[in-house]
Amino acid sequence: MTQVDQGQLFEFLCRxxxxxxxxxHRVSEWCGHAPVLEEDIALANTALDLIGQTxxxxxxxxxxxxxxxxxxxxxxxxxxxxxxxxxxxxQPNGDFGQTMMRQFLFDAWHLEMLKALTGxxxxxxxxxxxxxxxxxxxxxxxxxxxxIGLGDGTSExxxxxxxxxxxxxxxxxxxxxxxxxDAAMAEAGVAPDxxxxxxxxxxxxxxxxxxxxxxxxxxGFAHKGxxxxxxxxxxxxxxxxxxxxxxxxxxxxxx
Amino acid sequence: MYxxxxxxxxxxxxxxxxxxxxxxxxAGEKIEPKDWxxxxxxxTLIRQIGQHAHSEIVGQLPEGxxxxxxxxxxxxxxxxxxxxxxxxxxxxxxxxAETLGVTRDEMTEMLLDGRMKYSSIFNYPTLTWADMGxxxxxxxxxxxMNQVPLQRTSFGPYSRAMIRVCKEESFHQxxxxxxxxxxxxxxxxQKAMAQNAxxxxxxxxxxxxxxxDKDSVHSAxxxxxxIKMNTNDELRQKFVDQTVPQAEYLGLTVxxxxxxxxxxxxxxxxxxxxxxEFFEVIQGNGPCNTExxxxxxxxxxxxxxxxxxxxxxxxxxxxxxxxAE
Ligand SMILES: [Fe+2]
Ligand SMILES: [Fe+2]
Ligand SMILES: [Fe+2]
Numbered sequence: 001m002t003q004v005d006q007g008q009l010f011e012f013l014c015r016x017x018x019x020x021x022x023x024x025h026r027v028s029e030w031c032g033h034a035p036v037l038e039e040d041i042a043l044a045n046t047a048l049d050l051i052g053q054t055x056x057x058x059x060x061x062x063x064x065x066x067x068x069x070x071x072x073x074x075x076x077x078x079x080x081x082x083x084x085x086x087x088x089x090x091q092p093n094g095d096f097g098q099t100m101m102r103q104f105l106f107d108a109w110h111l112e113m114l115k116a117l118t119g120x121x122x123x124x125x126x127x128x129x130x131x132x133x134x135x136x137x138x139x140x141x142x143x144x145x146x147x148i149g150l151g152d153g154t155s156e157x158x159x160x161x162x163x164x165x166x167x168x169x170x171x172x173x174x175x176x177x178x179x180x181x182d183a184a185m186a187e188a189g190v191a192p193d194x195x196x197x198x199x200x201x202x203x204x205x206x207x208x209x210x211x212x213x214x215x216x217x218x219x220g221f222a223h224k225g226x227x228x229x230x231x232x233x234x235x236x237x238x239x240x241x242x243x244x245x246x247x248x249x250x251x252x253x254x255x
Numbered sequence: 256m257y258x259x260x261x262x263x264x265x266x267x268x269x270x271x272x273x274x275x276x277x278x279x280x281x282a283g284e285k286i287e288p289k290d291w292x293x294x295x296x297x298x299t300l301i302r303q304i305g306q307h308a309h310s311e312i313v314g315q316l317p318e319g320x321x322x323x324x325x326x327x328x329x330x331x332x333x334x335x336x337x338x339x340x341x342x343x344x345x346x347x348x349x350x351x352a353e354t355l356g357v358t359r360d361e362m363t364e365m366l367l368d369g370r371m372k373y374s375s376i377f378n379y380p381t382l383t384w385a386d387m388g389x390x391x392x393x394x395x396x397x398x399x400m401n402q403v404p405l406q407r408t409s410f411g412p413y414s415r416a417m418i419r420v421c422k423e424e425s426f427h428q429x430x431x432x433x434x435x436x437x438x439x440x441x442x443x444x445q446k447a448m449a450q451n452a453x454x455x456x457x458x459x460x461x462x463x464x465x466x467x468d469k470d471s472v473h474s475a476x477x478x479x480x481x482i483k484m485n486t487n488d489e490l491r492q493k494f495v496d497q498t499v500p501q502a503e504y505l506g507l508t509v510x511x512x513x514x515x516x517x518x519x520x521x522x523x524x525x526x527x528x529x530x531x532e533f534f535e536v537i538q539g540n541g542p543c544n545t546e547x548x549x550x551x552x553x554x555x556x557x558x559x560x561x562x563x564x565x566x567x568x569x570x571x572x573x574x575x576x577x578x579a580e
Contacts, residue, residue, distance in 0.1 A: 021328075028331075031338050033550065034313035035558020036348055037359075044339035047322075051332045058328075096561050148560065149568040157564025159264045186371045209262065246326040246384055253442050255326035255384070255434075 004122070004188035010065045011084060011181045012191060013125075014074070017057030018085035021075055022236070023106060024050030025243055035096050042142060047104070049135040052249045076247035080237050087226035088171035090236045094164065097157065101164035102148045107140035108205050109175045112197040141144055144208045147254035151212025154213050158213065166217050167210070173222020176201075268293045285411035288354035294455065296480055300410055301355050301362075301480060302371070308348035309366045310374040311341045313547050317381040318390060326384060333430055334387060340423045347419060351412035367552050375533060378541030379459050383436050384499040385445070389452035391431015393498065398426045400494045404484035417495050432501065438507045446506075453502065454510045458528040464491040466530060496522045 028047040034040040056070035069077075093099045114136055117129035150157040178186070178194045185191035195203055210218060225231030246255070268288060279286065284407065286292055286359065304534035315338050322338065339358055349359040365371040393501065405417045440447040465471060465487040477483035502509050511526045 010538075025323060031319035031322050031335070032312075032342075033319075033554045035554065035561035037312070037342060037349070039558075039561075040342045041339055041346070044335055044342065046341065047334045048332060051328055051335065055332070072329075075328055076326070096387050096558065106257045146565075149565045152571065153564025153566075154560070154566040156554055157567070160560065242323050245324055250442065252446060253440075253445055255330055255437055 003189055004078070005172050006064055006066075008181045008184045009059055009122075009190065010090035012185050013057050013064060014082075014084040015086075015181075017054050017061055017094050017159040018083050019053040019089050019110070020050040020057065020086040020093075020108070022083070022239065023089035023103075024048075024054060024238055026089065026091075027099070027103070029093055030096075030099065030168065039096070046139055046142075049123035049132075049139070053128070053135070056131070060124050064242045065069075072247075073124060078246045080232050080240060081235060084227050084230060085193075085228050085236075086095045086171070086174045087223050087233055088168065088174065090226065090233055090239060091168065092235055093169065095160060097150055098164040098167065100143055100150070101161060103169055104140065104147045104208065105168055105172050105205070106175075107136060107196065107206075108201050109172075110135045110142045111204075112201045113192070116192035116197065124188060128237055140204070144204070151209070151214045161212065162214050165214050169217045170223050172205075172223050172243075173220070174224045174226060177222065178225060178235065179228060261420050269297075277479065280479075282400070282408045284408050284409075285412045285414060289553060291347040294493040295476070296482070298480055299477060299480070300413065301352055301357050304348055304352040304355075304413055304416075305357070305362045306344045306372050308352060308362065309371060310365075311345035311348060313377045314341050314394075314553060315374045315375055316389060316547055316550055317379070317543075319366045320381050321387050323386060324384070325387075330387075330434070337391070337427050337430065340427070344416075345422070347416040351410075351416045354412045363555065367555055369539070370550070372537065373547075374463060375536040375541065376459050376463050376521065378536050378544045378547060379455070380543050382454060382455075383448050385435070385452035386456070387457040388431050388434030388438060388449065389428050389431050391429075392501070393431075393433055393456050395424050395427040395454075396498065397460050397494055397532070399428060399499075400490050404490075407481070407484060409481035413510065422450075435505055435507075439507065446544075449505070450507050453507050456493050457510050458532075460526045461491055461494070461525075462533045464488075464494065466533070470530070499523055511553070 024047045025048065027043050030040070030043045032040060034043055054075065055071050058074045062069045062071055062074055086106075088102060091098075091102055100199075108237075111133070114129045114133040118126055118133055120129065147161065151161040152158070165249040176194050176198050182194050184193065186193045206216070226233075256328065272291060276291065276293060276296075286296075288442065315522075316504045318334060318338050318341075320333050322331060325334050349362065352362060353359060362371065366373065376397075399421060402417050402421050406414055406421060408414045408417065435449055438445040468486045468488045469488055470476075474483055474486065478486075499509055513524065513526045515524050516522075536544065539545075
């Protein structure tokens with residue numbers, strides 16, 4: 001097993017932490033506005049899990065970087081081009097169906113990723129994954145059930161869920177496309193080969209969408225540029241404006 | 256709590272049953288949903304528990320307003336957990352009210368069309384991060400003051416809900432105070448922000464105990480039924496006595512020039528809030544009434560297709576199960 005490049009490990013950890021940070025932020029936007037009280041509670045719970053995971057991933061990223069930055073510095077003081085989340089998670093909430101479809105498509109990948117990471121050659125990575133995987137097992141069960149319930153609900157709910165799937169499907173591919181960072185992580189046994197996650201993930205997604213009576217869009221086009229930071233969507237900057245506002249407006253304050 | 260608009264009803268019931276009911280309450284027994292109870296007792300409780308539940312739900316909004324802007328990951332997580340707790344309180348309380356023969360959907364409709372109220376405090380805006388401190392410290396603090404005695408209330412499900420709720424509320428208060436401590440030990444701007452938050456939330460917090468006893472309608476019956484355990488003024492006094500030293504510890508000034516320790520009564524003398532403002536807020540003219548109700552209505556209306564969809568699916572699933580048998 002090769003010695004892992006610390007700069008690449010930092011990149012990888014930022015990808016994990018930025019995914020959970022940005023999605024956690026998006027989900028938390030629902031707070032107090034969900035269709036039913038139980039969903040308010042469940043969405044807050046999901047957001048809370050994701051923010052907790054962010055603290056761990058970005059905390060480790062900061063440690064690996066070794067420049068004296070903290071998880072908060074990474075979350076609150078980087079600009080758009082330094083973020084490494086996939087494009088899927090920065091997409092706006094849309095209606096509740098779109099939010100839950102985004103959640104399910106991410107959860108399905110996230111679960112397989114975390115399962116694999118529990119066997120990471122990096123003990124700290126394995127420990128974070130072991131904690132997170134339990135939470136995400138519950139997330140995917142819940143988001144999957146909701147996608148099924150709404151897809152196979154009324155004609156209105158079916159129509160909305162199909163629309164959400166059509167909109168979000170082109171953002172799924174990015175999660176499975178490996179670049180040099182991913183290759184280095186796989187080689188060092190830190191993280192799995194992304195292509196290998198696809199089989200288990202496709203099986204779950206296929207089964208859930210079939211039960212939801214939803215059709216997977218044809219064509220293999222996939223947007224990309226989020227996890228490499230090359231080209232995020234315009235949405236991310238607005239999200240950061242809100243998330244980072246206090247830290248930016250009052251530099252040097254502790255909260 | 257939030258008993259501020261609750262007026263109990265005198266009822267025309269069989270005097271013998273009433274006396275036996277009162278005797279059970281006086282003996283400290285809990286009344287359970289299946290027990291006989293006077294219509295006025297039921298009606299007053301539905302209103303009080305329902306208003307309390309609505310307050311928890313609407314109360315998500317002023318704090319939810321800052322989740323996406325929380326300054327650190329830790330603060331964000333704490334605030335998310337708090338708002339989630341409030342939704343949970345709403346759930347227990349709706350369940351307690353449902354045991355009295357009203358559904359959550361019926362109560363929700365009454366909130367949305369203005370037939371039922373929620374606490375006046377949630378009609379005030381949260382403008383800075385320090386407001387998250389002030390709300391936890393003062394608003395949850397006042398809520399605890401109101402709710403601790405209600406753990407001993409005569410209606411079993413309400414009493415049990417209050418016991419669960421109070422544990423979490425005291426966490427919220429401590430977390431709010433912790434935000435204030437950080438702000439007060441911080442930069443001059445942070446300290447000014449904290450003072451500004453106290454200035455805006457002090458009187459609205461005092462209003463949470465309801466109008467002065469001399470203007471408070473029909474609380475005698477509720478006291479006899481142990482639906483209300485203390486008078487509004489008693490609780491307000493207790494709150495002021497507890498909170499003033501906490502403000503001093505923070506180095507903040509309570510915005511009341513008349514505030515003064517009174518040795519004789521063993522408590523502070525303090526200025527009453529502006530009751531005209533209070534009644535305006537209750538009537539719908541608070542700074543955020545329109546936004547709060549609009550947000551709840553939008554959530555409910557936008558969520559209709561979701562509730563319908565999930566229900567339709569559950570019915571289809573049940574039908575398929577029956578067909579398979
Ligand atoms: Fe509460
Ligand atoms: Fe409360
Ligand atoms: Fe609370």
